[in-house]
Amino acid sequence: MTAISGDTLEGVSATTLWTLHFRATEAKRSDGVIRDPWAVALYDSISYDYLKFGRPNQSHALRAATFDREMQQYLEAHPNASVVALAEGLQTSFWRLRAEGCADNVTWYSIDLPPVMALREQLLPRDDRIVPLAQSALDYSWMDRVDQTHGVFITAEGLLMYLDPADALGLIRECASRFPGGRMMFDNIPPFFSRKTLKGMRLSDRYHTPPMPFAMTPDEAVALADSIPGVRSARDVKYPPGRGEFKLFQRRTFDRGVLSRYRPSVTLLEFDR
Template sequence: MPVIDARHLTAVSETALLTLHQRASEAARPDAIIEDPLAITLRDSLDYDYDHFGRAHQATALRALAFDIASRRYLETRPRATVVALAEGLQTSYWRLDNGEISWLSVDLDPIVRLRQELLPDADRLRHLARSALDHSWMDQVDATNGVLITAEGLFQYLDHDAVFDLIAACAAEFPGGQLIFDSVPRYLSWYSCRHGIRLSKHYTAPPMPFSFTADRYGELLAIPGVHAVREVEMPAGRGRILSRTAAFVYRSPRLRRFRAPTNVVEFG
């Protein structure tokens, strides 16, 4: 792959580089929790000072694994479904999930789409659409014949509440029988990011995250017409005994639901 300058990405688009770096750094470890060789190749093909982001960690890889788990469950019963990856950034999920039958629509802003098309391998069942996830016209490009799975990995936290709920309501109306997978952040982290900013290093502060959502608020989603069910995706096992035990406790305890911001599956019926 050629080395491409990625220093033009800013604001939320720059987080695509952050999550790529985190996932590739984890995949490159001898004790990696995720297998993602394409992420390593992609990261090394971009001219960018990743030290700008500070220390690498496994949280982004754990999130990717949670999305993979939920996606595979849907695809087990609908192997020819269309997967719509909203604001996909520089994720490589298609190559981890491809079963030889799925169709994939990657929706993102034009600068990201250009990088993906220039650097990632061509695939017959993978299409790109340069469009905002909030422009609901992307739905017109989706073949829902064999089922629809929509992923919003690392997206909703950067939107406001009304935009998120309007998008979920539109998906529920358009894709009965489909599913949406999304993650979020807890209330305090959202508040702190908007008030003070989250500094990952002396050079980089993450964009504000105005939308928060925790596991005690599923009733709000169930009130949306067309939403049939909502459930949590279990946290994958991470590296390290302390992390694994702590995560298992947090995800088992009903008392911690109001603090827990899990990966969520919304079923449309």
Template sequence: MTADKIDASELGGVSETALMTLNGRAHQAGLPGAILQDPMAIELVDSIEFDFDKFGRKGQEMALRSLAVDACAAKYLTRHPQATVVALAEGFQTSFWRLSEAVRDPQFHWLSVDLAPVIALRERLLPASPRITSLSQSALDYSWMDRVDPGNGVFITAEGLLMYLQPDEAMDLIIQCAKRFPGGQMFFDLPPTMVKRLAPKGLKSSRRYRVPPMPFSLSTVQLADLVNTVPGIKAVHDISMPRGRGFFFSTVWPAIWHFGPTKRFRGAYTLLEFG
């Protein structure tokens, strides 16, 4: 191990996917004409001792997801400047610093929730802030909710989380958030529903790495119906895929994303509003 790098080889399972997400985001941020400004992600990859190459391709998807959630969060924080942002299973996201740059006079508070090995690495690798509180626990340990003051607004992010949960766990997390945080919002992403059927053991991203199984997903039709089936949800927004770099991601994929006959078969970026 390189002396000045921090070893992350102990991470496994779903926690290891945080490194895959980080690597994809950092790669995209380092390209000329980058679609995402994330210098901290680049610094993180350079600071971690890990075999990132085993993950395979470093496509635009992770950077585009970050753009989508940043836009939703920034819009909410503009209306609720002293809100609490809860980052569930945050991994090595650097959203706090991107949003602090994007929001005028940032006053929001940040609650980072993840398993102990990830939080320990975050605290070694990332700068501290009086506006950040870290909790070493599962997102399914709902005691984190007691640490949130909902009076000034709550924005919950669950990037790359719900799909790895069992369906009853994922739905209960949504139900409890809607119950506890009226006036708040929640952003999450899901893969196409066919993934859990076609790859029950997980998708291979390279010859040396298989992404963990994703047992939970909902179609855009099912997501839209949450407003009728989950008390406390007053609106469900199907968030557009941001435009990326190159003809496919700037033109073809956005068109497919909105094409009616195929919408129910794609993945989703979803923003819930709680009443």
């Protein structure tokens, strides 16, 4: 790969480099929680001041592994399904799932803003199963492109927290309406973390995180099944075990109630048929 600058990405789009930094650094560890050779290749091929994102940890790798697990289970039951990766950034989920043998017949819709899609085009291999769409997830015209014949699994990994609450919930409502029988998976930050970003949270002396105005506790996310038409069920999906302090979130005391309000969460929705 030819080294290129990551400085073409700004604002929220640049957070995909934050995610890449954490995920690739974890993948390089012998005891890492994820194996992701394409993330490592991207990381090493993009010239960027990654250290401004601070010391890397397991969080983004554990999140990616959580999404992989649920997608793999779905694709094993629906091998010809469509996967819609909203605001995909520099995620490399397709190649991890392909390595597991469950993406041979999938149609993968990769959606993000034009600068991000330009980087993907330069650095990742072309594949006939991938349909690149350079647009915002909130431009609902992407929905007209998706083949629903064999099932649809929509991911919004690292997206909703950056949206205004009305837009985030509106996106969920529209997906539930347009993709009956489908699934949608997204991650949430806790409310206290959202408030910190709105005040201006620093990862280093060179980087403030963008504001993250949308937050939900695990209980609030599960309650979407009762508040959004077309959502048949909502499940809180647990992260796989991590190392050290990341093992804490595996404790049952964090499942529900007061302590659960302080952990990040992942939610899987199933839509009515």
